[in-house]
Amino acid sequence: xxxxxxxxxxxxxxxxxxxxxxxxxxxxxxxxxxxxxxxxxxxxxxxxxxxxxxxxxxxxxxxxxxxxxxxxxxxxxxxxxxxxxxxxxxxxxxxxxxxxxxxxxxxxxxxxxxxxxxxxxxxxxxxxxxxxxxxxxxxxxxxxxxxxxxxxxxxxxxxxxxxxxxxxx
Ligand code: OFO
Numbered sequence: 001x002x003x004x005x006x007x008x009x010x011x012x013x014x015x016x017x018x019x020x021x022x023x024x025x026x027x028x029x030x031x032x033x034x035x036x037x038x039x040x041x042x043x044x045x046x047x048x049x050x051x052x053x054x055x056x057x058x059x060x061x062x063x064x065x066x067x068x069x070x071x072x073x074x075x076x077x078x079x080x081x082x083x084x085x086x087x088x089x090x091x092x093x094x095x096x097x098x099x100x101x102x103x104x105x106x107x108x109x110x111x112x113x114x115x116x117x118x119x120x121x122x123x124x125x126x127x128x129x130x131x132x133x134x135x136x137x138x139x140x141x142x143x144x145x146x147x148x149x150x151x152x153x154x155x156x157x158x159x160x161x162x163x164x165x166x167x168x169x
Contacts, residue, residue, distance in 0.1 A: 007067040009108050014058050015072040016101055021051035026077040027087050039159040085142045092135040099128040
């Protein structure tokens with residue numbers, strides 16, 4: 001059975017994952033109308049779906065452990081970005097914020113001696129390591145490319161491999 005404190009903290013994470021999904025959905029919609037970003041667009045759509053899956057996993061866990069998962073209202077995400085660099089920088093910053101939030105949940109689970117939740121959260125801990133690493137690689141590449149059009153073309157082509165390999169889950 002979840003403590004009230006643990007349940008409230010997990011429900012906050014439901015909101016964060018749902019909001020993440022919304023943020024990446026907006027990035028996808030913006031990227032879709034930019035020229036030559038087909039694979040980047042697909043990456044953002046997939047990332048959005050994956051965040052929804054992270055949210056659902058939490059909802060099931062909370063309900064299975066005797067709590068009640070609250071489906072939250074969402075804020076309007078940023079709709080446009082000055083450049084692809086800005087979008088990926090926002091993505092990295094967002095993931096760093098998510099990692100902090102997951103770490104905070106791990107702290108709470110230990111404080112509550114809730115080892116089942118602690119164990120459940122390990123999946124998110126590993127996931128965040130991967131997501132942050134991927135976002136950093138993409139940001140580094142984009143920084144090197146700058147405004148170079150052929151570089152951006154190659155970047156989009158590279159993202160195809162990330163999509164096929166299932167990165168950013
Ligand atoms: Fe990318 O964040 Fe979910 O966990």
